[in-house]
Amino acid sequence: MPEPSSMPIPPLGIVLDRPGKYRVVTSVAAMGEILTMRWPEDQQGDAWQAAVSACLRALEEQANGEAARAAFIMAAEDAGIRVNADAEQFRPPKL
DSSP states (O other): OOOOOOOEEEEEEEESSSOOOEEEEEHHHHHHHIIIIOOGGGOOOOOHHHHHHHHHHHHTTTTTTTHHHHHHHHHHHHHOOOOOOOOGGGSSOOO
């Protein structure tokens, strides 16, 4: 079974600290870290809770990374946090 931190998802970008500067997120564990350690406290509503739960479920079951990603995107949009879910923009170039 893969390590939880290696549970990949299609890349997405989220703006947390510096306006216009995306942080690229590529795993369920990274989404969980953002939700629990970096998310604005005043934006931890129902959508945030659903995203945290989806990430925990995905890590426990080692499945449903796509569902966790979708919940994370919805939580960001609900909180007014800029998110770009276009995975192709954040994939490394092919050599």
